[in-house]
Amino acid sequence: MSDDASVKTIEIWADTRVRVSCRGESCRATVEWAEVVKSGLLMCFDTPVVALRTRHDEATPRLIEVVDRSTNHWASCPDATTLETRVTLAQLQRALEALLETMRTIDRYLGDALK
Numbered sequence: 385m386s387d388d389a390s391v392k393t394i395e396i397w398a399d400t401r402v403r404v405s406c407r408g409e410s411c412r413a414t415v416e417w418a419e420v421v422k423s424g425l426l427m428c429f430d431t432p433v434v435a436l437r438t439r440h441d442e443a444t445p446r447l448i449e450v451v452d453r454s455t456n457h458w459a460s461c462p463d464a465t466t467l468e469t470r471v472t473l474a475q476l477q478r479a480l481e482a483l484l485e486t487m488r489t490i491d492r493y494l495g496d497a498l499k
């Protein structure tokens with residue numbers, strides 16, 4: 385297979401591919417999650433996932449697939465913004481909880497100091 389230099393690719397572990405439905409309420413497309421070799425992060429792809437090339441990892445017999453980076457599902461998902469917002473809200477909630485805990489600690493400290 386010849387390489388098209390204009391296609392930006394990304395390597396994924398073939399044995400981490402999991403096929404599920406997108407959580408987006410107006411999307412529900414069949415997508416596949418896979419672990420990115422370089423970053424170890426999970427990425428969501430449109431299906432079918434097409435391996436442009438494959439190779440075996442040097443240290444293990446695991447199969448690595450090279451896929452077109454532009455098939456990342458968030459590029460085409462109608463709910464990508466909503467899903468991203470949900471993640472951001474969850475992170476914001478955790479940050480607020482941490483802040484509240486800090487304020488409670490300060491409150492206790494001041495309470496003791498003013499006695």
Ligand SMILES: [Zn+2]
Binds near residue numbers: 406408457461464
């Ligand atoms: Zn989607």
